[in-house]
Amino acid sequence: MTEHTPATLDLEDIQRGVLSARPTPYAATYLLFRIDDRAHGRELMRRISAVVTSAADPVSPLGETWVSVALTYQGLKALGVPRQSLDTFAWEFRQGMAARAAALGDTGDSGPDRWERPLGTPDVHVVLTALAPDNARLQAAIERARPAYDALPGVTAVWRQNCHALPTETEPFGYRDGVSHPAVEGSGIAGSNPLETPLKAGEFVLGHPDELGGVQAPQPDELGRNGTYVAIRKLHQRVALFRRYLRDNATGPQDEELLAAKIMGRWRSGAPLALSPLHDDPALGADAARRNAFLYRQDDPAGFTTPGGCHIRRANPRDAAVAGVPRLHRMIRRGTVYGPPLPDGVLDDDGADRGLMFAFVGAHLGRQFEFVQTEWLNDGVFFGGGPARDPVTGSADGSGDFIVPRRPVRRRLESLPRFVVTRGGEYGFMPSLTALRWLGDLAG
Template sequence: MPLELENIQGTVLRNRPMPYFGSYLVFSIEDPKSAYALIERLIPHITSAADWNAPAENAWINIVFTHEGLKRLCLPKEILDGFPIEFKQGMAARKSFLGDLGPSDPENWNLPHGGTGFHIGLFVMAGTEVLREEKIRIGQKAIAELPGVKTICRLEVGVPPTLREHFGYTDGLSRPFIEGEGGSPLPGQEKPYKAGEFLLGYIDETGNLATGPGPEEFWKNGTYISIRKIYQKVHLFREFLKQHGQTRDEQEFVAAKMMGRWRSGCPLSLSPEKDNFELARDPMRNNDFNYLHDDPDGKKTPLGSHIRRVNPRDGLEGTSTNSRIHKLLRRGAAYGPLLPENATEDDGVDRGIVVAFVNANPGRQFEFVQSQWVNDGDFISQGQKTDPIIGRRDLSNDYTYPAKPIRKHIMGLPDFTVTKGGEHVFLPGINGLKWLVSQSKDLFNN
């Protein structure tokens, strides 16, 4: 069943330019009439996925809502109550389950969430800063003379000049191939995933139709995005590598064993002993690997490494876990300036990554992966051991991987990251946005 690309907001499928320049703009709603006016003004400018593989314009704008935002739009109670519990409660309320405790507690977040004014969000992405600002001006013009909607946050994101995220890893090399998107999967994209894992209105991996509350025209071609703002302690990560590797090559080896890829992007599965920059740059090879037959024990890519946790591929076949129902479509973008290359101390600047996880079922997709695969090791028979890059350290602070002549056991693993924001948002289809506006006509005419 082909996807209705013209009704799907573009951020779900669109290939990002390289480099790219983006912004997250967050708005609060004080008056529903103003908010509906904003939505109506923006609809002609919302970019669809109709030309996602070869866009005519190298920039796009998309819109999302928190549950509190939809409530402030005065949607009927039966619709508001019909959303998934994760979306209704909001990510801040689910901090204990997700492990957002201590420094990561929502009390310390600097990105607004549904309980602190995040009601509407605009995602802007572009191939140049000029194009980004042009799209932002569209939003500024739309909000003009609408006193009931206020801009409360703007966060610039993109890819650093190094074309790597702040810890030095090449990002964005793996993406699921979705049934109906058109074209053919690249090597390593696995068997195509059912569209209902990422979009409402389509069959999912359980064989059921992924649906939402209210009339079909409201939720079809929509989805949920689970947003995380992650502060990265770059100076601490650099110091850690120096402590566990006497030479640059040894440090790079430790970094690769923690991630599952060399920092160039080259997978350990295909080059376990040394980095291969040519392979890393080849899209026909850099994601073409699995674990079940070639590396079941994690001798190449450790079982507890980051990429093997968040994307087990075929590594869990034969177990009670069906990894295909927990798949995420991940969109990551860095924020903040680079820490100078030779700096070894914290300069106090906020820098890190904002990750948008596209999932049609945030409970069994994002929240499952975060709570069970990132912050628990039972599924790989590692007890309470957590992700070495982003996992909780109050549960476990050690990491082990196979090595010769004996395995490597790292104790005292520090917190390399801190959660600085998060929220589950709803991204309607374009017809869903039009349905919202049509509802407002009835609302304000009565």
């Protein structure tokens, strides 16, 4: 039997936004650009390659601060990447998120015809993300990046979204977010679950062997290797509607919190039902070393503690007995809050736009992001739940339900409304630093 040799990653060449965990709290900004002049677009790539932070730089001179950049398929075309190279990118990426909307469940209020412009249109070419522990350092990061695109009239800023993460790490529905992330071989960054074996580097970084032994990378090698794919989505959260639904279906405040936990799979503090099934445990929820150290197969195969249809068990079934191999669909997921919080106890919508900027990172758009979205969040066949959708983020239409396994009689929540509405999104390719320079040096 051949001994396995762990991957060695060139962290100096990989953008830091691919692998590094985010600080708490933090502020972030998404900036989108359109390239109208090919030469100016290439100059942007040359300049930005000197600004982007690598994964080998865990503490930058500005602190926990970094800048990342990704390009859409239309952006690569605008730069003049040769057709023979373009054709080697993942077909989902080449189609773009708007074209994949029906498969992803982005219909009705979430349909591309209702997205914020220019999201989902051919006018989005470059996605620049800046992140820092606070607004002062965020502005410093943006100012550091500004010379890369200033004085380039052929590059136009077309959209901006400011975001933040609270010290409580909670998202608009009130749950602690960002609890679970995988360990990646060769990264030197530990995963959040000590019971999970690190995943092969090729699951997240192109040009390296993945869990199946394959190596995926756009060509030529200097363009594709050490890059990755990203999916960004602006997700509006109907917080008042979510609160009213819990209130209307609970017998009292204590039951309301239990229902919220059963729907998510965790109490609002971040404590998982798997480790604290009867009540919330804020100390556990705040303990990053303990709050994610659990599996399902041995202790809870039927979902009596953590329902099979709850959000966290759908998004990451861990070792549960489901159709398929969960490790092949593991992904890096990050969410950043935008908009003002709805004050505690308010059950009426105040009209403010609030939610998450969702970011997926992975080497396989199809079998990671799209598979989880279509087969696990918007369907329940994989765990025996029929057509039931994710109760939190699924593309509900008011006719679905959510089952809470319980003895002697299961509990059923009916007529689930759509709590999360897609306001737009893009598929991107996050190049290596080598690839950014390669794009800058294109000729013709």
